[in-house]
Amino acid sequence: MRLHRAAWVLPISAPPILDGAVAVEGDRIADVGPFADLRGRCPGHVTDHGDAVLLPGLVNAHTHLEWSFLRGSIGPRHDFVGWVREITARKLATPLEEVAAAAGRAVEEVVATGTVAVGEVLNNATFYTETSVERLSTRGIRGIGFLELLGFGGAEATEILQAGWKALEMIREQGGGSRPHGNDRLGGPSLAFHLSPHAPYSVSPALFRLIRAQTERRTVHLAENEAEVRFLASGDGPWRDLLQELGRWDPSWSPPGVSPVRYLDALGFLDSRTLAVHVVHVDDADIAILRRRRTPVCLCPRSNARLSVGRAPARRLFDAGLTVALGTDSLASNEDLDMFAEMRALRDQNPDLSPEEVVRAATLNGARALGLERDLGSLAPGKSARFIGVKVKGVDDPYEGLLDENPMVFYPHDSH
Numbered sequence: 337m338r339l340h341r342a343a344w345v346l347p348i349s350a351p352p353i354l355d356g357a358v359a360v361e362g363d364r365i366a367d368v369g370p371f372a373d374l375r376g377r378c379p380g381h382v383t384d385h386g387d388a389v390l391l392p393g394l395v396n397a398h399t400h401l402e403w404s405f406l407r408g409s410i411g412p413r414h415d416f417v418g419w420v421r422e423i424t425a426r427k428l429a430t431p432l433e434e435v436a437a438a439a440g441r442a443v444e445e446v447v448a449t450g451t452v453a454v455g456e457v458l459n460n461a462t463f464y465t466e467t468s469v470e471r472l473s474t475r476g477i478r479g480i481g482f483l484e485l486l487g488f489g490g491a492e493a494t495e496i497l498q499a500g501w502k503a504l505e506m507i508r509e510q511g512g513g514s515r516p517h518g519n520d521r522l523g524g525p526s527l528a529f530h531l532s533p534h535a536p537y538s539v540s541p542a543l544f545r546l547i548r549a550q551t552e553r554r555t556v557h558l559a560e561n562e563a564e565v566r567f568l569a570s571g572d573g574p575w576r577d578l579l580q581e582l583g584r585w586d587p588s589w590s591p592p593g594v595s596p597v598r599y600l601d602a603l604g605f606l607d608s609r610t611l612a613v614h615v616v617h618v619d620d621a622d623i624a625i626l627r628r629r630r631t632p633v634c635l636c637p638r639s640n641a642r643l644s645v646g647r648a649p650a651r652r653l654f655d656a657g658l659t660v661a662l663g664t665d666s667l668a669s670n671e672d673l674d675m676f677a678e679m680r681a682l683r684d685q686n687p688d689l690s691p692e693e694v695v696r697a698a699t700l701n702g703a704r705a706l707g708l709e710r711d712l713g714s715l716a717p718g719k720s721a722r723f724i725g726v727k728v729k730g731v732d733d734p735y736e737g738l739l740d741e742n743p744m745v746f747y748p749h750d751s752h
C-alpha cells in the first residue's frame with residue numbers, strides 16, 4: 337500500500353478534500369479521504385506531494401492524432417468547407433513517415449499534459465496499426481479508436497460497412513484493442529475500436545442505420561457548422577457542391593428540412609452510446625432530444641473558435657443534465673492537445689460555467705462519454721491509479737486553481 341498526500345484531493349465524484357490522500361494498492365485506488373483518517377486505515381509508505389491538487393487523469397473525448405502533422409500550419413479560418421478541402425489536400429501530399437512521426441510527438445504531448453484517455457477518430461487503419469496504437473498503448477493511454485466511415489451514396493452503404501469491419505479486423509490482428517477496456521497493468525493494451533460515421537453531410541441514411549444497428553458504441557460530428565444546417569434544411573450549399581464535385585452526390589437523397597439533431601434522431605441513430613461531438617447549432621428542442629436519448633456530447637471550444645463555426649450553448653447543455661465532455665479536436669484546428677488549455681478556453685468562452693463543471697467535463701463526464709467510468713474519471717476505490725497531480729500554491733478553490741495558466745502536471749503514482 338502507498339499513500340499519496342497533497343494539500344487538496346479532488347475526487348470529482350465527491351467534494352474536495354483539504355489535506356487529503358489517495359491510497360494505492362498495485363495499480364488500483366484502495367481508498368480516498370482526509371490524510372488524518374487514511375493514515376490510520378491504510379498503513380503504508382507515504383509520499384507527500386505538498387502544495388498540489390490530486391485529481392483523476394484527464395479525458396480528451398475527441399481528437400484526431402492522425403492530423404497532428406498539421407500542427408501550427410493551418411491558421412484560423414472562416415470557411416469550414418474550404419478548410420476541409422485544404423487539410424485533405426495536405427494529407428495526400430504528406431509522406432506517411434511524416435504523418436506517423438507527428439502523431440508520435442502528439443502522443444507525448446497528450447501524456448505530458450495529464451491526459452490518460454482519448455476518444456481518437458481515425459481514418460486510416462493501416463497508418464494506425466503501424467504507429468499510434470502501439471504508441472498510445474505503450475504510453476498507457478486508454479480510450480476508444482473510432483474508425484471513421486464516409487459515404488453519401490446510399491447504394492454503397494453495405495460495402496462501406498464491410499470494408500470498415502475488415503479494417504477493424506486488421507487492427508485487431510495486429511494487436512490493437514486485443515483487450516478492450518481490460519487494462520489491468522499500467523501501460524498494457526488499452527484501446528477498444530469501433531466504427532463510426534463522420535457527419536450528416538458525408539454519410540448516407542442507410543449507412544447511419546447500419547452503423548447504429550451493428551456497433552456497440554460510436555461517435556459522430558454533429559451540428560458543427562452552418563453549411564451542415566443549410567444542407568439538411570435545403571439540400572444545397574457548399575456541402576452539396578463538394579459532394580457533386582467528388583462524384584458522391586446521391587440524387588435519391590432529399591433534404592429532410594430539419595436540424596442535424598432532429599435528422600439523426602429521425603434515423604434512430606441517437607442513444608446513450610453515441611457521442612455527439614461539437615453540437616454548436618442546437619436549439620432547445622434539439623437539446624431536449626439529446627436529453628431524452630441520454631446522448632453524451634463533447635464540446636471542442638478552441639476548434640470551433642478557430643474555424644469560426646459558432647459556440648456551443650454550454651450552459652444550456654449542462655442545465656439540461658446532459659453528460660458534457662470536452663475535447664481538443666485535431667491539430668488541424670487547434671494549437672495544441674493540452675486539455676488544461678481546453679478547460680481554460682471553455683471557461684473563458686462560458687463565464688457562467690463553474691470551475692467545477694469545467695473540470696468535471698474533462699474528467700468524469702469524458703470517462704462516461706467513452707464508457708470508461710468503471711476505471712477512470714474520478715478518484716474512488718477500485719479505479720485506476722493513473723491519476724494526476726498539479727502543483728498549486730495556497731489556493732482556496734482547488735477547481736479554480738487548476739484553471740491557472742501553465743499548470744505543472746505530474747503523475748503521482750506512475751512509472752511513465
Ligand SMILES: [Zn+2]
Pocket residue numbers: 398399400457557613665666
Ligand atoms: Zn473531429
